[in-house]
Amino acid sequence: MENNVFTGQYKSRKRKDIFFKVLVLIPSGIVVALLVLIMAQVVVNGAKALNLDFFFQQQKPFGEVGGGIVQAIVGTFMVLAIAIVIALPFALLSSLYLYEHNGSRRANGLLNVVNTLQGIPSIVIGVVIYSWVVVPQKTFSAFAGGIALSILMLPLMISMIKESLDMVPPSYLEAALALGVPRWRAIVEIILPAAASGILEATGLGIARAAGETAPLIFTAFGNPFLSLNFKGPVSALPLVIYEYIKSPYDDWHRKAWGAALLLVLFVLALNLFIGSRKKR
Amino acid sequence: MNDRRFNALLGFAALVIVFIFAGFLFTLVVQSLPAVKQEGAAFLYGSEWNPVTTRFGALPFIIGTVMTSAIALIIAIPLSLSAGIVMGEYVNSSWVRSVLNTLINVLASIPSVVFGLWGIEVVIPLVRNLAMLVGAPPYGAGILSASLVLAIMIIPYMSSMTREALMNVPAGLREGAFALGLTKQEVVTGIALPFAKKSIFAGILLSLGRALGETMAVTMLIGNATRIPTSLFSLGNTLASVIASQFNEAASDVHRAAMMALALILLIITMIAGWFGRTMMSKGTGAYGK
Numbered sequence A: 001m002e003n004n005v006f007t008g009q010y011k012s013r014k015r016k017d018i019f020f021k022v023l024v025l026i027p028s029g030i031v032v033a034l035l036v037l038i039m040a041q042v043v044v045n046g047a048k049a050l051n052l053d054f055f056f057q058q059q060k061p062f063g064e065v066g067g068g069i070v071q072a073i074v075g076t077f078m079v080l081a082i083a084i085v086i087a088l089p090f091a092l093l094s095s096l097y098l099y100e101h102n103g104s105r106r107a108n109g110l111l112n113v114v115n116t117l118q119g120i121p122s123i124v125i126g127v128v129i130y131s132w133v134v135v136p137q138k139t140f141s142a143f144a145g146g147i148a149l150s151i152l153m154l155p156l157m158i159s160m161i162k163e164s165l166d167m168v169p170p171s172y173l174e175a176a177l178a179l180g181v182p183r184w185r186a187i188v189e190i191i192l193p194a195a196a197s198g199i200l201e202a203t204g205l206g207i208a209r210a211a212g213e214t215a216p217l218i219f220t221a222f223g224n225p226f227l228s229l230n231f232k233g234p235v236s237a238l239p240l241v242i243y244e245y246i247k248s249p250y251d252d253w254h255r256k257a258w259g260a261a262l263l264l265v266l267f268v269l270a271l272n273l274f275i276g277s278r279k280k281r
Numbered sequence B: 001m002n003d004r005r006f007n008a009l010l011g012f013a014a015l016v017i018v019f020i021f022a023g024f025l026f027t028l029v030v031q032s033l034p035a036v037k038q039e040g041a042a043f044l045y046g047s048e049w050n051p052v053t054t055r056f057g058a059l060p061f062i063i064g065t066v067m068t069s070a071i072a073l074i075i076a077i078p079l080s081l082s083a084g085i086v087m088g089e090y091v092n093s094s095w096v097r098s099v100l101n102t103l104i105n106v107l108a109s110i111p112s113v114v115f116g117l118w119g120i121e122v123v124i125p126l127v128r129n130l131a132m133l134v135g136a137p138p139y140g141a142g143i144l145s146a147s148l149v150l151a152i153m154i155i156p157y158m159s160s161m162t163r164e165a166l167m168n169v170p171a172g173l174r175e176g177a178f179a180l181g182l183t184k185q186e187v188v189t190g191i192a193l194p195f196a197k198k199s200i201f202a203g204i205l206l207s208l209g210r211a212l213g214e215t216m217a218v219t220m221l222i223g224n225a226t227r228i229p230t231s232l233f234s235l236g237n238t239l240a241s242v243i244a245s246q247f248n249e250a251a252s253d254v255h256r257a258a259m260m261a262l263a264l265i266l267l268i269i270t271m272i273a274g275w276f277g278r279t280m281m282s283k284g285t286g287a288y289g290k
Helices: A002-047 A052-056 A070-100 A105-119 A122-137 A142-166 A170-178 A183-194 A196-211 A238-247 A251-280 B003-039 B059-090 B094-109 B112-134 B143-167 B171-179 B184-213 B216-221 B239-249 B253-289
Strands: none
Touching: A002 A251, A002 B059, A002 B094, A002 B112, A002 B143, A002 B184, A052 A070, A070 A105, A070 A142, A070 A183, A070 A196, A070 A238, A070 B003, A105 A142, A105 B003, A105 B253, A122 A142, A122 B003, A122 B184, A122 B239, A122 B253, A142 A196, A142 B003, A170 A183, A183 A196, A183 B003, A196 A251, A238 A251, A238 B112, A238 B216, A251 B094, A251 B112, B003 B253, B059 B094, B059 B143, B059 B184, B059 B239, B059 B253, B094 B143, B112 B143, B112 B216, B143 B184, B143 B216, B171 B184, B184 B239, B184 B253, B216 B239, B239 B253
């Protein structure tokens, strides 16, 4: 009798256990299915747009079929180049500040500012850079877009570089100092090279994060139907082209929007995978 | 170069970062003054947004933002918690785990504008059919479409943060519970989840911060209407999406100032969500000396 009570209870507990497992497995299955579906649609729809013209031709006039999005590909590289040139030195120097003043009140304050910056919606960065750069210059420009993206990538890069600096064994610095090397040289020539791979990863992730951003570019780089290498003038970018093309009534442009999306996703993924594979080593 | 100059250089960079942030607040406050002066406190609760008559009330967008984020959270929480629990507690094979991790990371790295594109081609037709089924206006675009895509976008963050929170539960607690003969479900709901609840809640808050400020996907899906949304199928706007769709076409200086004020409201809301999330996170990981 006692035994029956025991097995009865056990059975109901076992049933609950299985029920719970199903309860969490089904939604997880839905999530995985959605992810696969989205990826598959980007690849399948995007692949239809890809051909040589797509990569090397400029946009055709409204409504005409054909042409490509070379202006957006080049524009994306232009704004990203500006962004990284601005962001990397500031990210390096301010994460070195955090490294040197680790735990101090000022460093903690800076860390708080960095975390808060990280949470700023990208559209807000767009409107502020509009009034900082576009209004005084009286023109949209690749330059303004690059500045907006640099502010977007800064906080992420600072916290990542800070992390990789902290991973360098303190004995490196101590050994250098004990040999009489000035502190700044020890940091520049010993600590920074030791953290080089982390710095590279931070740069890669910063680029990956910024490459897909549209909101900060709408009011800064603005977009441009023509190929432009002028940093002082408006340029197009892959995300801008997606946003603009899908709103248009032309099927050919819709196809190109998907193509641009595939290109963008592949670029961001390649960066992420590259960094992921480095991290494992 | 010497140590003093080097330190000065570092301090300068740190100051620049702080000034960027201070400059953001300063610029937004100063630039939004014309609109705030005109509307006063009514800017926050006024329900009319009309650039032509220059009436600017932010209420429709505040409601739109709260509605889309809330619905997105309601959809995303059960899905993300389940996925996080499965990844953190049920998957034993390292192969499956790394596939799931990669998948989640891939989804997290897809740009928002691509989600918008996907939403336009996939979600909007679905929602349109649903609207016709229930007799609502069949726009397709609207609050529901935006919320659905928003939910999908925050799932990767929320589920990986849930997984991380569960993995931070000390192994000893779990082993002890198993040794006492508890079932997996009892260990998860009775030991692991209560232990990790603060970190999980922090993850939800941080995801909320993302949802509130998310711009492109929402702009592409919400239908850009400047009235207070009354149902799931209403067209609407969020704080972020109205800026994205109107800023470049601002009809007047007051109109532009009003959008600066919207950006300021958005910044403050997301700052509060992020601050709460981070405080909660440090409390969550601070427990149990880990």
